[in-house]
Amino acid sequence: MGQYIARRALVSIPVLLIASISVFAIVKATASPVAAIRSNPRVSQAAIEKYTHDLGLDKPPPEQYLTWLGNFIRGKWGTSIVTGRPVGPDIRDGLFNTMILGITSFLVSIVLGVGVGIFSAVRQYSFFDYLSTGSAFLGLSIPVFWFALILQIVFGLYLTNWFHLATPVLPTAGMFSPGATGIDLIDRIRHLILPVTVLSVQIVALYSRYTRAGMLDVLHSDYLRTARAKGLNERTVMMRHAMRNALTPLVSVAAIDVGALAGGLIVTETIFSWPGMGVLFISAMENGDYSVVLTWMMIVVAFVIVFNLIADILYAVLDPRIRYD
Amino acid sequence: MTDVTYFDPERDSARPVIAVEDLVAEFRTEAGIVRAVDGVSFDIAQKEVFAVVGESGCGKSTVALSVLGLLPQPAGRIAGGKVLFRGEDLVSASPARLRQVRGDRIAMIFQDPLSALNPTIRVGEQIAEVFRAHREIEPKVAWEQAVELLSIVGIPRALARAKDYPHQFSGGMRQRVMIAMAIALRPALLIADEPTTALDVTIQAQILEVLLDVRERFDMAILLITHDLGVVAGTADRVMVMYAGKKVEEAPALDLYRTPKHPYTWGLLGSTTRVDRPRTGSLPQIPGSPPSLLVPPPACRFAPRCPRVQPICRTDYPELRKVDVGQVAACHFAQDPGWGPAPEEVPA
Ligand SMILES: Nc1ncnc2c1ncn2[C@@H]1O[C@H](COP(=O)(O)OP(=O)(O)OP(=O)(O)O)[C@@H](O)[C@H]1O
Ligand code: SF4
Numbered sequence: 001m002g003q004y005i006a007r008r009a010l011v012s013i014p015v016l017l018i019a020s021i022s023v024f025a026i027v028k029a030t031a032s033p034v035a036a037i038r039s040n041p042r043v044s045q046a047a048i049e050k051y052t053h054d055l056g057l058d059k060p061p062p063e064q065y066l067t068w069l070g071n072f073i074r075g076k077w078g079t080s081i082v083t084g085r086p087v088g089p090d091i092r093d094g095l096f097n098t099m100i101l102g103i104t105s106f107l108v109s110i111v112l113g114v115g116v117g118i119f120s121a122v123r124q125y126s127f128f129d130y131l132s133t134g135s136a137f138l139g140l141s142i143p144v145f146w147f148a149l150i151l152q153i154v155f156g157l158y159l160t161n162w163f164h165l166a167t168p169v170l171p172t173a174g175m176f177s178p179g180a181t182g183i184d185l186i187d188r189i190r191h192l193i194l195p196v197t198v199l200s201v202q203i204v205a206l207y208s209r210y211t212r213a214g215m216l217d218v219l220h221s222d223y224l225r226t227a228r229a230k231g232l233n234e235r236t237v238m239m240r241h242a243m244r245n246a247l248t249p250l251v252s253v254a255a256i257d258v259g260a261l262a263g264g265l266i267v268t269e270t271i272f273s274w275p276g277m278g279v280l281f282i283s284a285m286e287n288g289d290y291s292v293v294l295t296w297m298m299i300v301v302a303f304v305i306v307f308n309l310i311a312d313i314l315y316a317v318l319d320p321r322i323r324y325d
Numbered sequence: 326m327t328d329v330t331y332f333d334p335e336r337d338s339a340r341p342v343i344a345v346e347d348l349v350a351e352f353r354t355e356a357g358i359v360r361a362v363d364g365v366s367f368d369i370a371q372k373e374v375f376a377v378v379g380e381s382g383c384g385k386s387t388v389a390l391s392v393l394g395l396l397p398q399p400a401g402r403i404a405g406g407k408v409l410f411r412g413e414d415l416v417s418a419s420p421a422r423l424r425q426v427r428g429d430r431i432a433m434i435f436q437d438p439l440s441a442l443n444p445t446i447r448v449g450e451q452i453a454e455v456f457r458a459h460r461e462i463e464p465k466v467a468w469e470q471a472v473e474l475l476s477i478v479g480i481p482r483a484l485a486r487a488k489d490y491p492h493q494f495s496g497g498m499r500q501r502v503m504i505a506m507a508i509a510l511r512p513a514l515l516i517a518d519e520p521t522t523a524l525d526v527t528i529q530a531q532i533l534e535v536l537l538d539v540r541e542r543f544d545m546a547i548l549l550i551t552h553d554l555g556v557v558a559g560t561a562d563r564v565m566v567m568y569a570g571k572k573v574e575e576a577p578a579l580d581l582y583r584t585p586k587h588p589y590t591w592g593l594l595g596s597t598t599r600v601d602r603p604r605t606g607s608l609p610q611i612p613g614s615p616p617s618l619l620v621p622p623p624a625c626r627f628a629p630r631c632p633r634v635q636p637i638c639r640t641d642y643p644e645l646r647k648v649d650v651g652q653v654a655a656c657h658f659a660q661d662p663g664w665g666p667a668p669e670e671v672p673a
């Protein structure tokens with residue numbers, strides 16, 4: 001087991017390095033760190049050259065890469081050319097905000113999705129099963145932006161007018177009310193409701209399908225019949241023998257999805273003005289904010305790789321057949 | 326390897342462990358209701374090895390699963406008859422009572438031990454679980470018992486191997502694990518549904534040996550399901566032959582080989598005693614195939630394939646009739662003197 005984890009972790013290191021080379025090459029090929037200041041007529045040629053030199057851009061590309069990598073690992077992520085502030089805090093905030101939104105949605109979705117999936121499987125072909133299957137396909141086919149806008153209109157406008165309220169039933173933008181001081185938990189939760197709903201509809205739809213399929217496999221398995229033939233009570237049969245094996249694939253899928261979350265939830269964040277990684281990336285791209293784009297991409301890639309590793313490890317923990325291969 | 330004297334009909338037959346009466350089991354399918362077992366009766370005495378043979382799909386597993394109330398849900402159901410375990414009807418028993426009997430008084434092992442064992446639980450734990458389900462017992466004691474069972478069924482280094490997972494065992498060893506699990510509480514009846522079919526020929530004999538050994542050790546009766554008459558020959562005391570959901574013949578094992586009275590039985594015998602041909606593992610080279618259970622033939626179900634078919638066979642159902650002590654056959658002509666396979670039908 002320990003050996004398996006060590007081996008998998010070691011493999012991740014070259015993967016990370018190769019990914020960092022690709023990220024560096026791609027960003028370099030598509031954006032120039034001096035383009036933004038060069039287009040500013042008030043910046044002198046000397047200043048541009050000094051800037052170029054400071055960034056090490058007059059050196060050959062491999063050396064530039066190594067310099068950048070060294071700086072990146074030491075946490076020197078550069079400054080934004082738009083705000084003039086260090087990149088670190090912006091990325092950290094974006095990541096944190098995205099994670100609040102994403103993790104909340106995942107928690108809600110896993111509970112709902114697993115519950116619905118298991119119940120559908122146990123009552124296969126029941127009314128509930130057909131209902132949940134239909135809803136899942138609906139949930140997966142609703143376009144995110146459309147659904148988000150509908151929720152905004154309904155909760156921000158229609159219901160508010162209907163009840164003749166002064167403020168919207170649910171806030172439709174931002175993470176907290178303007179002018180709020182300190183952390184008002186109720187206010188934060190109210191701001192989470194609509195974006196979490198939008199995201200959860202998708203994830204519940206997907207995860208309930210995974211769970212149902214996994215559970216059906218297990219329910220029809222020979223070892224479940226064995227468990228019953230042993231005279232185990234139904235609770236033990238379900239909890240010990242069915243659920244654990246049925247949920248193993250979902251656990252890794254969820255771990256991978258959480259890693260991918262670092263890339264932000266571009267559509268949802270944009271519509272709900274949620275200051276997360278997605279919004280940060282869009283604005284950095286628009287402004288040609290080289291340092292932000294480069295750091296952003298590297299962080300996201302690292303997240304994806306690390307969470308893939310976590311998914312592998314979780315799978316091995318849950319399924320002994322993997323560890324001994 | 327048969328211990329012919331171990332089961333004594335005189336002594337043991339009077340007290341059947343299990344008596345199945347007129348069992349009818351059905352599956353709901355898209356095409357309609359499949360009556361997989363249609364009015365089958367038999368009983369098994371203490372310590373007896375009772376074999377059920379027949380082609381694939383004739384309803385052997387359905388009989389076995391019906392005894393424990395384990396027909397696949399929701400398609401399957403017992404539509405009639407009784408399963409009397411020491412006189413108590415299990416068909417009408419409450420789910421709680423059934424659960425008590427399962428794994429404790431009646432245990433079962435299956436064809437494919439790899440898929441029948443939970444891949445993510447240590448084998449020792451899967452055995453210990455049986456104790457915990459039925460007895461007040463310390464987990465540690467249950468584990469020790471599990472280890473002991475593993476050595477009883479002949480697994481070397483049982484103490485260490487108890488911590489392994491099913492995929493770390495060979496096919497034969499896995500089936501031994503299944504047997505250990507089944508005999509944990511010394512059941513009165515062990516149901517073995519094709520316990521050797523998935524195994525190599527050399528391993529098959531070992532597993533049968535283990536089964537016979539534990540029956541002797543624990544005084545168990547065994548319901549042995551197989552489609553291999555070669556397995557039956559050295560193992561069973563009595564044999565029931567099934568065809569298309571019906572019982573067509575039953576006899577003490579030796580009589581079945583010496584004087585088969587149902588043409589289907591001698592067809593089976595003809596197809597297995599061909600030692601000159603490599604055994605394919607599956608039974609019959611009887612021409613034709615079994616009838617659809619959705620619309621079975623109206624009278625004798627074997628008529629479409631029977632070498633001796635007569636007009637009456639297509640109009641009247643042949644009830645089981647007694648042909649000898651302990652032998653019955655469902656053929657119109659079974660009681661005719663001299664009725665039996667022609668020499669060319671049973672190759673020497
Ligand atoms: N879950 C099910 N749904 C529908 N029909 C079934 C189901 N299980 C079994 N049957 C039908 O019942 C009949 C008897 O099946 P059963 O499994 O008892 O046969 P068997 O004698 O054990 O065959 P085998 O040698 O292949 O194991 C078959 O014709 C099969 O089509
Ligand atoms: S009753 Fe007729 S068809 Fe059926 S087995 Fe006997 S001879 Fe053959």
Ligand SMILES: [Mg+2]
Nearest residue numbers: 385386387518
């Ligand atoms: Mg079967």
